[in-house]
Amino acid sequence: MREIITSLRRTPYQTLTVFLVLFFTLFLSLSLFVVLSFAGGFLSYLETRPQVTVYFQTKTPENNIFKIRDELSLSGKTLSIKYISQKEAFQIYKELNKDNPLLLEMISSDIFPPSLEIYAKKPIYLPEIAEYLKKQGDIDEVQYQKDVVNQLLSLTNVLRKTGIIFFSYLILMSVVILTTTTLFKIVLKKDEIELLRLLGATKSYIRRPYINEGLFMGTTAAILSFVVLISITLYFYPFLKSYLGDIPNLYIEFSSFKLTVWPLNPVFLALTFVLSLVFGCSIAVFSSLLATRKYLEV
Numbered sequence: 346m347r348e349i350i351t352s353l354r355r356t357p358y359q360t361l362t363v364f365l366v367l368f369f370t371l372f373l374s375l376s377l378f379v380v381l382s383f384a385g386g387f388l389s390y391l392e393t394r395p396q397v398t399v400y401f402q403t404k405t406p407e408n409n410i411f412k413i414r415d416e417l418s419l420s421g422k423t424l425s426i427k428y429i430s431q432k433e434a435f436q437i438y439k440e441l442n443k444d445n446p447l448l449l450e451m452i453s454s455d456i457f458p459p460s461l462e463i464y465a466k467k468p469i470y471l472p473e474i475a476e477y478l479k480k481q482g483d484i485d486e487v488q489y490q491k492d493v494v495n496q497l498l499s500l501t502n503v504l505r506k507t508g509i510i511f512f513s514y515l516i517l518m519s520v521v522i523l524t525t526t527t528l529f530k531i532v533l534k535k536d537e538i539e540l541l542r543l544l545g546a547t548k549s550y551i552r553r554p555y556i557n558e559g560l561f562m563g564t565t566a567a568i569l570s571f572v573v574l575i576s577i578t579l580y581f582y583p584f585l586k587s588y589l590g591d592i593p594n595l596y597i598e599f600s601s602f603k604l605t606v607w608p609l610n611p612v613f614l615a616l617t618f619v620l621s622l623v624f625g626c627s628i629a630v631f632s633s634l635l636a637t638r639k640y641l642e643v
Contacts, residue, residue, distance in 0.1 A: 359526050360562075363629075364381065366526075367566035370519040374512065375574050375617060381508050382613075386606040395476050397463040398488040403431065405483040407551065413481055414461055427462040448488035457486055516628065523632035527555060531636060531642030552637045564641050569624035571618045572593030578609070 401410055407430075414426050429437075435454035465471050475489040578585075583609075595607040606613055 347354055348406065359530050359532075363523055363526050363562055364471060364566055366519055366522045367562055367625055368570055370515050370628070371566050371570040371621050372573060374515055374624060375570055375621050378617065379574065379578070381504060382604075382606045383595065384504050385597045390595055396518060397465070397471055397478070398460055399463070399478045399484060399487070400458040400460045400486045400629060402483050402485050403455065407459070409483055410459055410461065413478070417461075417463065417477070422466060422474060422517040424464040424466045426464070429460045429462065431457045431459050431564050434458070434460065446562075455597035481521070494625055519628050520632050524636045527559075527633055527636035531555070552634065556630055556638055557631040559633040560626055563627075564622065567618070570625075571621050573622035575614070582609075594620065 399413075410428065414428060417423050417426055428540060431454045434457035435452075436455065438452070463474055465474060471489065475487055478484060478487045495541060594605055597604050604616065
C-alpha cells in the first residue's frame with residue numbers, strides 16, 4: 346500500500362485525472378443503473394395495472410360475468426381479474442365522495458354497473474383482450490387506454506436503448522483516457538523499466554505496480570461514487586416516498602429472480618455497490634493491462 350501511495354504521489358496530476366475519470370464514470374453509471382432500475386420497476390408496475398376495464402349492464406346476471414372472467418383466465422393472457430359488484434362499486438363511490446354528502450343523497454347501489462378490472466401479463470395482450478370483450482353480450486362499456494399502453498411500450502424501448510448506448514460510451518471514454526494516462530506514466534519511468542528488463546524482470550513483475558494502482562484507484566472511486574449517490578438518494582428520499590407512497594413496491598425481474606427496488610433495501614444497495622466496485626476495478630485493471638502490453642511489446 347505504501348508503494349502504491351508513493352507512486353501515485355510522484356505523478357499527482359495524472360493520478361487526479363485517473364481518479365476523476367473513474368469517479369465520474371462510476372457515478373454516472375450508478376446513477377444510470379438506479380434510474381433504469383426505478384424506471385423498469387415503475388414500468389413493470391404500470392404493466393400490471395388494469396388497463397382494460399369492462400362495465401356490464403346493471404341487470405347482467407353474475408353467472409354471465411363469471412363465465413367471461415373464467416374464459417379470460419383460461420386464455421393465459423391475464424395476470425389476474427378483479428370482479429367489482431354493484432355493492433362494491435357503491436362503497437367505492439361513497440368513499441370517494443364522503444366529504445360531499447350532497448352527492449350521496451338519493452343514490453343506491455342499483456345504478457352502479459358491475460365491472461371487471463383486468464390485469465394483463467404483457468401489454469401486447471391488451472388489444473386482444475379488449476377486442477374479445479367488445480364481442481360479448483351484456484357489455485355496456487370497455488375502457489382501454491390504447492395510447493397510454495403504446496406510449497408505455499415505446500418508453501420502455503427508448504430507455505433500454507439509451508442506457509446501452511450511454512453505458513458503452515462511458516466505458517469507451519474511460520478506457521481511452523485511462524490507457525493514455527497510464528502510458529504517460531510509463532514513459533516517465535522508461536529508464537527504470539528498461540533497467541528492470543535488463544536485470545531479467547518478467548513482464549508480469551513490471552505490470553504488477555500499475556495493476557495494483559488501478560485496483561486501488563478503482564476501489565477508491567467506487568466507494569466515493571457510491572457514498573455520494575446514496576447521500577443524494579437519501580436527501581431526496583422524502584420526495585420519493587411522497588411520490589411513490591401509493592405504490593407498495595417496485596421490482597425488476599431477472600429470469601425467475603425478482604430484485605426489489607422500492608422501498609430501498611440492503612440487497613439492492615449491496616448489489617449497487619458490488620456492481621460499482623467490479624466495474625471500477627475492471628476498467629482500471631483492463632486499461633493498465635492494455636497500456637503495459639502496448640509498451641512492453643514495443
